[in-house]
C-alpha cells in the first residue's frame with residue numbers, strides 16, 4: 001500500500017497534493033465562474049453551486065483527469081475509476097455560507113464506500129476564508145445519523161447535520177495553497193465555516209468511484225470513465241464535452257441533474273432544482 005493510501009485508510013484523508021500551478025488554479029477558477037455565469041441552469045444545483053462542471057466545461061473535464069489526482073485515486077480505489085460528480089464550491093467574499101458537520105455518503109444513494117472526494121483549491125483557502133475541517137479517523141466509526149435543519153446559510157441541500165458533538169481540538173484545518181488538493185473518505189466527518197475575507201474561496205470537488213459501486217436510490221445514475229475499464233455497467237457513461245456548453249453537453253448535464261435529484265432528495269416532497 002502506498003503511503004498516501006495508508007494515510008487515507010487510517011486517517012480518512014490526505015493533503016496537500018500538488019495538482020496545478022497557482023496560476024493554472026486561479027485561471028481555472030475564473031474560467032468556471034465565467035461558465036457558471038454564462039449558464040445559470042448549471043448553477044441551479046446545491047443552493048446555487050455549479051454542479052457537474054466536468055460535463056460542460058473542457059477545462060473542468062481536463063482537470064478531473066489530471067494524472068496526480070488519478071494516481072492518488074488509483075492507489076485507493078484500484079485501476080478502474082469513474083468520475084461520479086464534481087461541484088464548484090464558491091464562497092463569495094464575506095459570505096455567511098457554511099457547511100455543517102456531515103458525511104458525504106450518508107445521502108448520495110450509493111451502496112458502497114469505494115469513493116474518494118478530491119477538493120482542489122482554485123485560490124487561497126484558509127481558516128479565515130472558510131476552509132474544510134476534518135475529524136481524523138471519523139470514517140472508521142459507526143454510521144452517524146443526520147438531521148435535516150434547512151438552515152438558511154447552510155450550503156448543504158437539506159441543511160443536514162450529523163448528530164455528533166465535535167470537539168474543535170479533535171479537528172484538522174484543511175488550509176491549501178492555490179492548486180493544492182485534499183482527499184477525503186465518504187464517511188469522514190467534515191465541515192467548513194463562513195468566508196470572512198475579501199477574496200472568493202473557490203474549490204472544485206471531484207468524486208471518484210470504483211465501477212462496482214451501485215446507485216441504490218435513483219433509477220438511473222451517470223458517471224464518466226477516466227481510467228481503466230468498467231465491467232459492471234452500473235452507470236450510464238457520460239462523454240467529456242467536445243466544447244464548452246455544447247448542445248450535447250448541456251443535454252447530458254440536464255439529464256444528470258434531474259436523475260441525481262431523485263437520489264439526493266429521496267424521501268422529501270416539494271423540492272426541486274437543488275441537489276446535494
Ligand code: NI
Pocket residue numbers: 102103104190
Ligand atoms: Ni461533503
